Amino acid sequence: MNTTTIAQVKNHLEETVTIGAWLHNKRSSGKIAFLQLRDGTGFIQGVVAKAAVPEEIFNLTKNLTQETSLYVTGKVVEDTRSPLGFELQVSNVEVIQEAEDYPITPKEHGTEFLMDHRHLWLRSKKQHAIMKVRNEIIRSTYEFFNEQGFVKVDPPILTGASAEGTTELFHTKYFDEDAYLSQSGQLYMEAAAMALGRVFSFGPTFRAEKSKTRRHLIEFWMIEPEMAFMNHEQSLELQEQYVSHVVQSVLKNCKIELDTLERDTSKLEKIEAPFPRITYDDAIQFLKDQGFDDIDWGDDFGAPHETAIAEAYDKPVFITHFPVEIKAFYMKPDPDNPKVALCADLIAPEGYGEIIGGSERIDDFELMKQRYNEHELDGQAYEWYLQLRKYGSVPHSGFGLGLERTVAWISGIEHIRETIPFPRLLNRLYP
RNA sequence: UCCAGCGUAGCUCAGUGGUAGAGCAAUCGGCUGUUAACCGAUUGGUCGCAGGUUCGAAUCCUGCCGCUGGAGCCA
Incomplete structure (x- = not known):
């Protein structure tokens, strides 16, 4: 397994790599899903196309919850739309632990709530x-x-x-x-x-x-x-x-x-x-x-x-x-x-x-x-x-x-x- | 410690005397380039706590608790 970190993907252009990461956020549609991944070294977007992965992987992806820990495998490609300059064309996703009801949602929160968490x-x-x-x-x-x-x-x-x-x-x-x-x-x-x-x-x-x-x-x-x-x-x-x-x-x-x-x-x-x-x-x-x-x-x-x-x-x-x-x-x-x-x-x-x-x-x-x-x-x-x-x-x-x-x-x-x-x-x- | 403001759904808030609300999250469904994605549906409540006023209190009054902002002190 060619494991790496988000900070290092720039050294693996066009290679297939595996990253240990958490799901920061997710956006999906019927045939494509965007996984916002973080691993501590940085943030990267994983793109899951329905046509490119087995059906059970795509269905799994659709139901992933925020902050679930994962091993994500995919090909590193350049993309100017990414702040990092790169994204991951996902070929496989393995769940390490599914996170339920993560308290800090993508919307706004008050100071007391954030400090408690x-x-x-x-x-x-x-x-x-x-x-x-x-x-x-x-x-x-x-x-x-x-x-x-x-x-x-x-x-x-x-x-x-x-x-x-x-x-x-x-x-x-x-x-x-x-x-x-x-x-x-x-x-x-x-x-x-x-x-x-x-x-x-x-x-x-x-x-x-x-x-x-x-x-x-x-x-x-x-x-x-x-x-x-x-x-x-x-x-x-x-x-x-x-x-x-x-x-x-x-x-x-x-x-x-x-x-x-x-x-x-x-x-x-x-x-x-x-x-x-x-x-x-x-x-x-x-x-x-x-x-x-x-x-x-x-x-x-x-x-x-x-x-x-x-x-x-x-x-x-x-x-x-x-x-x-x-x-x-x-x-x-x-x-x-x-x-x-x-x-x-x-x-x-x-x-x-x-x-x-x-x-x-x-x-x-x-x-x-x-x-x-x-x-x-x-x-x-x-x-x-x-x-x-x-x-x-x-x-x-x-x-x-x-x-x-x-x-x-x-x-x-x-x-x-x-x-x-x-x-x-x-x-x-x-x- | 002092001054001011705020406590309503898991979160962010609206409701200021007459049936407890919205958006987000969650759950289900739809969508091939999304950027806090979007669209439809469902679920969700000890209105901080205690007392008082009133036919009736989330709403008015008193006390307490908690938080936020500012001051002082300092880096």
């Missing part, structure tokens, strides 16, 4: 495309950082204390001790950078915030690079190269998926380094000029503010030099103006919000100790972090990219819950 919803064309884009972002992330000489390091998920002391953490027990699920691997990545130079992590992160918006998940994945001997400006350059690489990789390797998602790729094609930059001071002034009277120097931006700033550009935009009070304790103050930090948020275009937060880190022992006191951090839990400033401290910078927001932006989808296979949301722990 997320384990099946993933099979749909749009969700399949999003997962492929997500995978390409992950693949090109590894590619980029490997090419740049980074080492992947895995920080712990169970931690004894908060990394930033701000957000709500998930609490659990670690035998007789209290423990928390990681909200950032950053502090550990700083330690790793002092050992390996340039490092990046990719892992889950947990925030017990009661956030209920299209941009928030309770459990999400972050990419956190950390670079020794790199200042804030050099970090921004790396960030814009990284994001550009990811966008261009998706454009190159996910053409069918972006087409399925009806993404306006002309907007993505513009995403090339360098990215525009605006200081926090100028951003506040810009917003006031735009008529926002609900924000003053020292406030953090809300979603409408971020969107207004992003809409002024057709690339992601860095907002730099935030007031130190509204940023994390470890960010290095600007030597020219200690009221602001050497930091930047990267705001995605089209209203998708912040996708990166980064900064140069404090490398001075005394200043870091002072920050501990100001933020009332538990000295014991952070003792090891302080030691990094004691034994050969060097200038270093890092940032964190939110994977799901990046997937949402590049895919052009409305809600972040569709960017992760099984989203954890405020009121959803199943499936």
